[in-house]
Amino acid sequence: MSQSYDVIVVGAGVVGSSTAYNLVQHGAGKVLLLEQFSSLHTRGSSHGGSRITRRAYNKPFYVHMMDEAYRMWDQIEREGKTKLYTNTGILVFGPRTSPDLKKTIASLHINEVEHEVLTAEEAMLRYPHQLDLPFDHKCVFERDGGTLLATKAVSVIQRLFTEGGGELLDGHRVKEIAPGPIVRVTTNNGDFTTRRLVVTAGPWAPTIMAQLGVKLPFKFSIRRAEVFYWRVEHPELYSADTFPSVILYDDTHHPFYAMPICEYPGLVKICPYATVCVDPDSRDEQISPRVEDIQPYVAKYFKGVSTTPSIYEACIITKTPDEHPIIDRHPGHSNIVFGAGFSGHGFKLSPVMGKLLCELAMDLPPSHDLTPFRLDRFNKHSSKL
Ligand SMILES: Cc1cc2nc3c(=O)[nH]c(=O)nc-3n(C[C@H](O)[C@H](O)[C@H](O)COP(=O)(O)OP(=O)(O)OC[C@H]3O[C@@H](n4cnc5c(N)ncnc54)[C@H](O)[C@@H]3O)c2cc1C
CATH class of the missing domain: 3.50.50.60 (FAD/NAD(P)-binding domain)
Incomplete structure (x- = not known):
């Protein structure tokens, strides 16, 4: 029965x-x-070690939902007697002309979320040993952003x-x-x-x-997400106390995100958002990780980071159109x-x-x-x- x-x-x-x-x-x-x-x-x-959390969204409804999400995460941490959230701050950047970056800044402003808009020069003064940003880039820093242990x-x-x-x-x-x-x-x-x-x-x-x-919906896509961890010369410069979570917007839409050292000692996480479509039942069959998609960004934007990843892991992102x-x-x-x-x-x-x-x-x-x-x-x- x-x-x-x-x-x-x-x-x-x-x-x-x-x-x-x-x-x-x-x-x-x-x-x-x-x-x-x-x-x-x-x-x-x-699964995995970490995920980014932020209010820096270009849709106001997510900003409101995040207010409640932060309260609920706090409750889960208290009830579960386990620390899950680390406040690293989050730096979102991209070319000054990036529509996503503009909408993100507007949404933070309209919803009165504490943030600072920084020029590339100002951001590099804040992270002189970690970031190398082109001068036509602009940044927004959200103090409350951080990481969750996944x-x-x-x-x-x-x-x-x-x-x-x-x-x-x-x-x-x-x-x-x-x-x-x-x-x-x-x-x-x-x-x-x-x-x-x-x-x-x-x-x-x-x-x-x-x-x-x-x-x-047509174009509901199931994509393999590739997670790379890169060795850094000076781990103390990429810790949760010294380095924020990072998102880059550019014209190719979310080419990468980065997070301070969390799961593996001495290894910073820098990843592209999502890559090829897969069948979830055979995610890892006959596909090699596309390091070349992310390598140029690692070399261009980050200082003191190896250009060959030490660890690779796979995950799946399921996207609607x-x-x-x-x-x-x-x-x-x-x-x-x-x-x-x-x-x-x-x-x-x-x-x-x-x-x-x-x-x-x-x-x-x-x-x-x-x-x-x-x-x-x-x-x-x-x-x-
Ligand atoms: C690399 C990576 C980085 C990400 N970064 C972020 C981030 O920084 N911030 C953020 O907010 N989000 C991030 N995401 C997205 C976030 O992790 C996902 O949106 C979220 O985990 C989706 O959870 P889910 O429960 O819908 O799916 P899943 O975690 O896939 O859970 C679905 C579950 O259903 C089970 N299932 C399926 N079919 C059956 C069945 N027939 N019978 C029984 N069980 C079944 C599966 O086995 C699975 O366990 C990231 C995702 C990835 C992969």
């Missing part, structure tokens, strides 16, 4: 884990979180979920979902039933949603909700995204406007199959 639940969440990445944590906090009843691989695996999007955060959120009474089953791959007032979920390890279902399957979302008759996630209800089954396509913002915003998915699943009024995240914004290309 199958076990029955009030809510089942499919996918225990950072978004599914945050959703499950919010559900137990909101008294959703018996909640089950299902994960296909072993817990804290490295096959999806949420795998550690997922583990703390999952612990708070299970301590709150939730059940996490890893090694359970969902193979079939039969919708209805009671949803039947079939896995490789047994069947379950539930009154409400949340799908947070990351790069596997198109497969699961297609089974449920929902087509995600407008790079905003989809948070919505199944068009034909109101007790099924889903979140997908969290692009490069999913980690820092995950507590809020989890809260929104929890509210949607429990038919509660949403804490933020969901209009920018609806599936039907892509209405030309997304539809019921």
